[in-house]
Amino acid sequence: MNTKDILEFFYIFIGIIMIFASIESFRDKSNSARIGTGLFWLILGIIFATGKYLPNFVIGLLIVVIGILALFKQIKVGKVKGPDEKIEKQSAKRLGAWLFLPSLVLAVLSILISQFTKLGGLIGIGVASVGSLIIAIIMTKINFKTTYHDSERMVRSMGTAGILPQLLATLGAVFTAAGVGQVTAKMIAGIFPAGNHLLGVILYCVAMAVFTMIMGNAFAAFAVITAAIGIPFVVAQGGSPAVVAALGMVSGYCGTLVTPMAANFNSLPVALLEMDDNLGVIKQQAPIAIIMLIVQIVLMYFLAF
Amino acid sequence: MEYLKLIGIVIIILGFAFHLDTIAVVVAAIVATGLVSGMSFMQLLTLIGKSFMDNRMVSIFFLTLPMIGVVQSHGLKEAAVSIVNKIKKLSPGKIFNLYLLIREVTCALGISLQGQVQFIAPLINPMAQAAASVKKPLTKKQTDLIKARAAANDNFGNFFSQNIFIAASGTLLMSSTMESLGHSATPINIVLYSIPSAVIVYIIVYFYNRQFDKQFDL
Structure with missing residues (x-):
């Protein structure tokens, strides 16, 4: 078995837990959009479990169907039943800090496998996930039914946010195929000359922060701005892709910290903590966000080249 | 018109800024970018399908x-x-x-x-x-x-x-996007x-x- 086959096995596994989520979404009578939500997870489950055997245009069509379901507001998380508080309390009493063990195993094992074997980071994550799940099951002494519900509950409560990163990466691929980067590079090169390392780094990091502020989402900004600015102005000038990506994304997070558009992070606490000042959280974050953006620029300039 | 290719960027920025449904916005940006680049609908669907499959690693979480x-x-x-x-x-x-x-x-x-x-x-x-x-x-x-x-x-x-x-x-999004853009960056390096x-x-x-x-x- 080569690494591709092992990875395919893990994708089938993901497909199966998505189908679990689909079954439970269809059954969730309290959800006004249960058919659409069930279809959403079913489509994804099919793509992950059997996509290798489907023609690409069928998968493309299914993605467009998901887009249409979303457009008509037919995908809703609904009221996913939370865990049983009594079991939570009892088991926390019994296991205490041991409950962190599976997460620790997951993080450490996946890094070890990717560093010290030829299997790579992805299979590392897969093996470590299964390993840590087994440890969690043994520790909590649960049966298949509980595992099933814990899995479908987690997947369902992700909602569409769970698939957004992959869709954004797909957008990046379509941008590349369409040659979006070349167009923006030509446009911006009229103002900023490509080739100057420091200018390129500043342009990319600041653009990541500003566009994240406008969009409220650093992942979306990353797909767009990295294709448009990061690649032509930094990576194509000899910048290391890993450094550019890691520090570019954090530059985006600096933007997240100062924008009311990121409501989950900056407005939710205002409501939750009953604060008077709508921008109170942002004001506390702004100095750190500005300093960290400068730190990203300096780090990228020195580490990427 | 070469600049029409930037329509996807415009859709993403406006869609997110106006809090429209994120999934619908991203799919719309994908479809619009493909269509203005002169692809046929069939070619576009194939490209979307292939790109989505190529980026499955992002969802390994x-x-x-x-x-x-x-x-x-x-x-x-x-x-x-x-x-x-x-x-x-x-x-x-x-x-x-x-x-x-x-x-x-x-x-x-x-x-x-x-x-x-x-x-x-x-x-x-x-x-x-x-x-x-x-x-x-x-x-x-x-x-x-x-x-x-x-x-x-x-x-x-x-x-x-x-x-x-x-x-x-x-982390996975970064790695996969860089790969899509033609530059390899492994998750561990990120x-x-x-x-x-x-x-x-x-x-x-x-x-x-x-x-x-x-x-x-x-």
């Missing part, structure tokens, strides 16, 4: 969900709360610093807690307020400042350390270069929080 679901339904939050509860008799700044450390370490392990809902509102904010008002009652303005700083610390910890986890969706930011932000915020203590009569 779904594999971690069953385990996280199991430990969550068996008291992970309770266990974390009891650790946080041990923080006693500290100044607000010290409480924040300890919480930030816990938040960064758990984030790096892939434990994504809903910090604001599960920790800041019920625990950290009341603890910090109690610590600040030992000698003198707090003014309304001071109370609001403590709330805001508590919430800010959760965001600092969450944002600047999440990419240290190799199976974080952000993790490596995400560490400096997590350390630097901790050091800076540490002093920022200690400075915060000075306005209270402790």
Whole structure:
């Protein structure tokens, strides 16, 4: 078995837990959009479990169907039943800090496998996930039914946010195929000359922060701005892709910290903590966000080249 | 018209800025970019399908969900709360610093807690307020400042350390997007270069929080 086959096995596994989520979404009578939500997870489950055997245009069509379901507001998380508080309390009493063990195993094992074997980071994550799940099951002494519900509950409560990163990466691929980067590079090169390392780094990091502020989402900004600015102005000038990506994304997070558009992070606490000042959280974050953006620029300039 | 190719960028920016459904916006941007680049509908569907399949690795974090679901339904939050509860008799700044450390370490392990809902509102904010008002009652303005700083610390910890986890969706998104753009960046290398930011932000915020203590009569 080569690494591709092992990875395919893990994708089938993901497909199966998505189908679990689909079954439970269809059954969730309290959800006004249960058919659409069930279809959403079913489509994804099919793509992950059997996509290798489907023609690409069928998968493309299914993605467009998901887009249409979303457009008509037919995908809703609904009221996913939370865990049983009594079991939570009892088991926390019994296991205490041991409950962190599976997460620790997951993080450490996946890094070890990717560093010290030829299997790579992805299979590392897969093996470590299964390993840590087994440890969690043994520790909590649960049966298949509980595992099933814990899995479908987690997947369902992700909602569409769970698939957004992959869709954004797909957008990046379509941008590349369409040659979006070349167009923006030509446009911006009229103002900023490509080739100057420091200018390129500043342009990319600041653009990541500003566009994240406008969009409220650093992942979306990353797909767009990295294709448009990061690649032509930094990576194509000899910048290391890993450094550019890691520090570019954090530059985006600096933007997240100062924008009311990121409501989950900056407005939710205002409501939750009953604060008077709508921008109170942002004001506390702004100095750190500005300093960290400068730190990203300096780090990228020195580490990427 | 070459510039028409930028329509996808315009759709994304406007769609997100106006809070339209994110999935619908991204799919619309994908379809629009393909169509204005002169692809036939069939070619476009094939490109979307192939690109989506090529980027399946971004969603590999779904594999971690069953385990996280199991430990969550068996008291992970309770266990974390009891650790946080041990923080006693500290100044607000010290409480924040300890919480930030816990938040960064758990984030790096892939434990994504809903910090604001599960920790800041019920625990950290009341603890910090109690610590600040030992000698003198707090003014309304001071109370609001403590709330805001508590919430800010959760965001600092969450944002600047999440990419240290190799199976974080952000880490995988970066790796896969760079691959799509024709430049390889492995998740492990992205993790490596995400560490400096997590350390630097901790050091800076540490002093920022200690400075915060000075306005209270402790």
